[in-house]
Amino acid sequence: MRMLEKSGISNITPKSATKIFLHTALTSKQPASSRLFRLEPTIKWREPPLLPGRLRQSLAIGPSCRKTMQTRIPSEEAKAKMRAIIENVRKRSRNGKLPISKPGGSKFKFEPFDLFDLNNQKTKTLIGCLSLSLAAVFVVKSIVSYPFISLPSLNAQKGNVQIFDRYDHLICTVHEEKNVEPVSLDRISVNMRDAVIAAEDKSFYHHFGIDPAGIGRAMVKNLEAGHVVEGGSTITQQLVKTLYLNPEDRTFIRKAEEAWISLLISASHSKNKVLETYLNQIYFGKGAYGIERASLAYFNKHASQLSLAEAAYLAGLIKAPSELSQKANRKDAIARQHQVLDAMVEAKLVSKLRASQAETEKLRFSDGDYPLKYPFYINHVLGVAKEQIGDKLWSKPLSIYTNLDPAAQLAAEKTLQRGVIHAPRGINQGALVSISVEDGGVLAMVGGVGGYGKVSWNRALNPHTAGSAFKPFVYLAGLINGAIQPDSMVDDTPLSLQMPDGSVYSPRNFDDGYMGTITVRDALAKSRNVCAVAVGQRTGMNNVVLTAKAAGITSQMDAYPSLALGTCAVSPLEMANAYATIARSGMYIQPSFIRRITSKDKSINKIFEQTRQQKLPVENCRQMVDTMMDVVSRGTGTRAYLPGVPVAGKTGTADKAKDIWFVGFTPDVVTATWAGNDDNLPVAGNHVTGGGVMAGIWHDYMQAYLAKRPAETLAFAAPEHPLIKVAPFSIANFVEDGMEQVGDGIEKVGDSIEETFSERHNRKRGVKTFFGKIVNKIGRIF
Structure with a gap:
């Protein structure tokens, strides 16, 4: 109506105006808007028509957005065309006249009719009008209920929870539903922008949020193909659906809302802003939201560095990201890439030559980082925060200050990944937890290798059979309960125990041999199974369970004799914290991931204070630390040795x-490392042990960590009464030691004789090594 009035035509009825517009739409190949009017270079602001007062008020249209609200001004040429169209419509009308109302009068006359006569045309018309009116009211009511419609800024798209490290440095910002790394449009390759426009919305820069012509074109192509081959939604509509609406809702009301909000966004935002937001929000598969994350995930490069072939590939994924992102469907994804390149040529966004070159370019796929930095640690932090403050986690901007040490976390991820890759066949997973002895803060946690998107189950928080790593709690319980003393000896000899069910339990050592009577130090350093079971029996297995619980193990422990060999299942986090209790002389501190949570408005300020409890005797714990140092210096854990740094620990092999x-x-620092496989399958080979594999991974991790965080404490606190290192003097021991020394001496003499008369000398002197071999064997008898 307003357009016709601008053409010099007044007092025209809505029905006539509709006829004129439809006639024009059906008799021209150009879009309806460009047929009737052309856009003049001079833009004059007018209050946008047909906006309800409440909605206009909610939009709060101001000078900043008035520049984008353009009114089409008809030219004289357009007015002439309009008069010709009206004349054509008048000629085709039944009475040869266009029904135009006269000022002050009405052309309509009311004629009575039966409202309940459903066969009456007027009844049908009235019912139809009422139905449409009710539907329109419902739609408008749902639309105007929306608050101010505005696209989020780049900072807003990053999320509303900021994660800080141990030193109050920002690690990342997290969104409630997805993790994105929004970038400005000038940091996105032009190739990518053009590819998305060609693939998703060729008329993006020429419509106002919705494209009726595009919808009609898509309907025709879909009908011709017999299935959906082209969509009618514009980039703006897709963005609206992603940001504001439920994608699963496909009702007419939802589509109407989508179209209306698209119009509002197009009226109040520039096209570049819409495209920027779209590229930062759309899903590309592989857990990657936004073009920056997708570029890293697929090609391990930034969005600004994408080539034409790479950009076309990513743009093609938008159609079906979950399916096309899978390696099994790589051929389909490549075929879709070719379609995008053809569309770019058709839209004159790229030359045919460049498109052909891109089609033949071999893409180099590379698995980039998971969108979230340090995913095992950060996701657990979010889980803990959710438990503590509930729904408030995402209700307002928050800052979460953690105990994460980036140097430790990065070293943990790299060394564990490398160590598991080079581990013996059958070992394909691992976990690592590192805790500060001083305050119980968890410095690093890695719950698996192979990429978080593939192995998101956190093995650092789930239990695994402890094996010999449990033995320190057996000996510590023995010291606490007086079952063993600093000068005690233990028998490494065959042992059989009668079980309540009548069976006999006979523990065996790893090497199937026995060492006789040895010191407690030797029993732990050499990880002798029989000795651990014997000490457990002297102590009482219930006391062993109580000691382990006091140290910090919370998993189920059954007080059977085999528990002394670590038949319980314990998580790496529990094990690291239990060892930390021993390391700090019996002082228990609950492991902590978060230090505090605060909100910008100060309504949330939760401090996580760590309580300290002396749960184990100081002297006995120091005795164990001193004994566990032998495990690294001369026992099963020598691969964990660090020059110039005191190290204590224990290996474990289930x-x-x-x-x-x-x-x-x-x-x-206390660090627990574990490896195995998710199928709990046995691993063949006698060399597959905690000392052979995991002590080396622990060493590499600590070496990398100490390079960034040099040791602050140079020695452990020494016990007043350390466990004896050699057996006490006795005649029997003296004779045994003497005979052993004599045997060693004779054996060395034999070795010397044999070396002297080796085959190399035999050729010169002609003397055989028979006597040397005889003397050597005599020495071995002793």
């Missing part, structure tokens, strides 16, 4: 090497 461990500590 039955058939299904779980292998090394848990060790310096005066400052």
Whole structure:
């Protein structure tokens, strides 16, 4: 109506105006808007028509958005065309006249009719009008209920929870539903912008949020193909659906809302802003939201560096990201890439030559980082925060200050990944937890290797069979309960125990041999199974369970004799914290991931204070630390040795090497490392042990960590009464030691004779080594 009035035509009825517009739409190949009017270079602001007062008020239209609200001004040429169209419509009308109302009068006359006569045309018309009116009212009511419609800024798209490290440095910002890394449009390759426009909305820069012509074109192509081959939604509509509406809702009301909000966004935002937001929000598969994350996930490069071939590939994924992102469907994704390149040529966004070159370019796929930095640690932090403050987590901007040490976390991720890759066949997963001895803060946690998107189950928080890594709690319980003393000896000899069910339990050592009577130090350093079971029996297995619980193990422990060999299942986090209790002389501190949570408006300010409890005797714990140092210096954990740094710890190997461990500590840091496989399958080979594999991973991790965080404490606190290192003097021991020394001496003489008369000398002197071999064998008898 307003357009016709601008053409010099007044007092025209809505029905006539509709006829004119439809006639024009059906008799021209150009879009309806460009047929009737052309856009003049001079833009004059007018209050947008047909906006309800409440909605206009909610939009709060001001000078900033008036520049984008353009009114089409008809030219003289357009007015002439309009008069010709009207004349054509008048000629085609039944009475040869266009029904135009006269000023002050009405052309309508009311004629009575039966309202309930459904066969009456007027009844049908009235019912139809009422139905449409009710539907329109419902739609408008739902639309105007929306608050101010505005696209989010780049900072707003990053999320509303900021994660800080141990030193109050920002690690990342997290969104409630997805993790994105929004970038400005000038940091997105032009190739990517053009590819998305060609693939999703060729008329993006020429419509006002919805494209009726595009919808009609898509309907025709879909009908011709017999299935959906082209969508009618514009980039703006897709963005609206992503940001404001439920994508699963496909009702007419939802589509009407989508169209209306698209119009509002197009009226109040520039096209570049819409495209920027779209590229930062759309899903590309593989857990990647936004073009920056997708570029890293697929090609390990930034969005600004994408080539034409790479950009076309990513743009093609938008159609079906979950399916096309899978390696099994790579051929389909490439075919879709070719379609995008053809569309770019058709839209004159790229030359045919460049498109052909891009089609033949071999894409180099590379698995980039998971969108969230340090995912195992950060996701657990979010889970803990959710437990503490509930729904408030996402209700307002928050800052979460953690105990994460980036140097420790990065070293943990790299060394564990490398160590598991080079581990013996059958070992394909691992976990690592590192805790500060001083305050119980969890410095690093890695719950698996192979990329978080593939292995998101956190093995650092789930239990695995402890194996010999449990033995320190057996000996510590023995010291606490007086079952063993600093000068005690233990028998490494065959042992059989009668079980309540009548069966006999006979523990065996790893090497199937026995060492006789040895010191407690040797029993732990050499990880002798029989000795651990014997000490457990002297102490009482219930006392062993109580000691382990006091240290910090919360998993189920059954007081059977085999528990002394670590038949319980314990998580790496529990094991690291239990060892930390021993390392800090019996002082228990609950492991902590979060230090505090605060909101910008100060309505939330939760401090996580760590309580300290002396749960184990100081002297006995120091005796154990001093003893566990022998494990690293001369026992099963020598691969964990760090020059110039005191290290204590214990290896662990479960039955058939299904779980292998090394848990060790310096005066400052405790670290538990575990490896195995998710199927709990046995691993073949006698060399697959905690000492052979995990002690080396622990060493590499600590070496990398100490390079960034040098040791602050140079020694462990020494016990007043350390456990004896050699057996006490006795005649029997003296004779045994003497005979052993004599045998060693004779054996060395034999070796010397044999070396002297080796085959190399035999050729010169002609003397055989027979006598040397005889003397050597005599020495071995002793």
